[in-house]
Amino acid sequence: MINLATYAAQAQHVIAAGQFLYGEGWSPATSSNYSARIDEQHLAITVSGKHKGQLKAEDIMIVDLAGQPVLSQQKSSAETLLHCVLYEWQAEIGAVLHTHSKAATVLTRLLADQDQLVLEGYELQKAFPGVTSHEGQVVIPIFENTQDIRTLAGQSLSYLEQYPDTPAYLIRGHGLYTWGKTMADTLRHIEAMEFLMACELELLKVAR
Amino acid sequence: MINLATYAAQAQHVIAAGQFLYGEGWSPATSSNYSARIDEQHLAITVSGKHKGQLKAEDIMIVDLAGQPVLSQQKSSAETLLHCVLYEWQAEIGAVLHTHSKAATVLTRLLADQDQLVLEGYELQKAFPGVTSHEGQVVIPIFENTQDIRTLAGQSLSYLEQYPDTPAYLIRGHGLYTWGKTMADTLRHIEAMEFLMACELELLKVAR
């Protein structure tokens, strides 16, 4: 049985996340999708096509880990399956956020021949779990964009099973996926990724 | 007979759009003009020369599809005719927004020898009506700037009759026109265009 109080609380976290992320310019034009875990088998996720800065409670629905609607006739985000595989992969993941920033879009296009973004020498790398120094590398995979979400779900899961310390992934010309134990952790990962991607882009403007 | 309640409601949509667009920096220094359809023959449109972030109800007037004032002695925007031809072209258009962003101004000047902006490979292209993949092209025509609004009205209409799927057009060194069934749709088109133009400009900074 789903605990509706948990759903309601998680839906509020999703709404607040949307207000922040839209305000930062990272979820424009009804793009992006967000979710939070309700229990082992269920998540609260954004309904498809909503303005992310103006989410209402009824814009957050429940799906199971197969992506099927529960207690709802609404249509969840087209990318629901990308969220589901993350929750299934690691039981401790409590939230998943997908955003569409200019920095993510531009940087992945500029790195056209690379399948990863390598971050090193930044103090802010320490915002990611388990990172205690600026001296190591944080590797963020870049997947090619596709409208075939099932393929992307499989590809992202394979990668993460091989490299479980990965804190986020990028889709080229599209955006960022990240996750964390809590919504606050996940938002911190987004802030760090957006900061670091913006820095990389600034470096390219001068040094390329 | 004009339905004044419809006028009043549409005027409120125009005012709210102005607050948003000015806040984003896309309508500086009293530039820009906005309208919303009242009925088949009439639109609510901004009076010339007003601060777009501080519009009051009396700053929104009614004109007919020939651009003539109705129930008003005020002077509507100098570009009123560009709005009128769009409403006449397609009965389903409910709102038209014209903005002056830095990205639109700079990008159209940098593309000095091109009469169109071609967008491809961006997930956000899906924000436009009928676009379901990042794989196609979205073509935005760029018209030369002129103070002869009648000429520009004819030119834009000719283009749109030939390419009716066009979601927006640009005027070089000047700004963006876009439209939609509702004000919310039209604002989504602006957000998407501004995002994509900003990305194109960033790409040019690194890659040109």
Added chain:
Amino acid sequence: MINLATYAAQAQHVIAAGQFLYGEGWSPATSSNYSARIDEQHLAITVSGKHKGQLKAEDIMIVDLAGQPVLSQQKSSAETLLHCVLYEWQAEIGAVLHTHSKAATVLTRLLADQDQLVLEGYELQKAFPGVTSHEGQVVIPIFENTQDIRTLAGQSLSYLEQYPDTPAYLIRGHGLYTWGKTMADTLRHIEAMEFLMACELELLKVAR
């Protein structure tokens, strides 16, 4: 006799201008100074060294056209004389704003060998008084920075007497001066100048 109600009203305009200009990032770190005319012989002007986003009524003092304090023991801005000569030059000037934006600072340094910024081909040029087309040129003089305000006052006045249609001037590595009949007009000039300078800077990033 000074009309104190006029002083109080103008001080409020100055305070509101400061909140806007600081919010835009154009008056950082207690830089900038602002004034508004009280009568033929007096202006309300910011006291030296105040936070421009947090001005209080007591931070706005009265000076005469020679820059001498009236009814005050406070010290007005070090650049008071630059304001005074503008009010003396043209009786219709009602407000003078001096700001320190990044765009003004960087652009005047990049144009190191030029004593003017020439704006052309921008629709937004029409935000300046008397400009009705994008086709002409708007010429903004750039003066060398100096701590000798008396010299700069003379230099700016000489220039304006020769070119009275000038809507603003720049000081290299320092900032912008502009003026207008009302505070609203003057703020519109700043918005237009900041927009146009930002565009020029973006063009240089790609095209230089």
Added chain:
Amino acid sequence: MINLATYAAQAQHVIAAGQFLYGEGWSPATSSNYSARIDEQHLAITVSGKHKGQLKAEDIMIVDLAGQPVLSQQKSSAETLLHCVLYEWQAEIGAVLHTHSKAATVLTRLLADQDQLVLEGYELQKAFPGVTSHEGQVVIPIFENTQDIRTLAGQSLSYLEQYPDTPAYLIRGHGLYTWGKTMADTLRHIEAMEFLMACELELLKVAR
């Protein structure tokens, strides 16, 4: 005996500083640390790992000049010692702020072979204590980043003892430290440094 009223007042200054600095984007993803002096031997400083835009009173703790917690079981910022040596160095320092901006991060990486940032020709240099003209140089040392805070504490102190007029220092790929008599002074130094670093970065984009 510690004056708790002074602690409580200083903690409020720290909280307000955090709201401002986070809002500007200079303290993302729980980075940064801030402090204010309570008395000759004690300072109020941020607890490690908190969201800097959402600090609560309990997130500000007391440490002595050796960096040891007083009346607290919480863990202060990992960089506490960098604050302590500044307060010990100069009795008149009342606040110390450390921020992580994109400009500081990118600029120090671009100046990879330089151990200082030299600012000259900017009017805004006058925001720093004792600077009365744009004509001199303001020299900001750049230290290499390290997780060994004790080493960095010694290095920064040695430098400042040799060059006591230094208004701030940078850590490469990491961020900015600055200080002042009051929190307001220290915030003014940050605003000035961020403005000037952003200008330097813009210049590099065009001129390098």
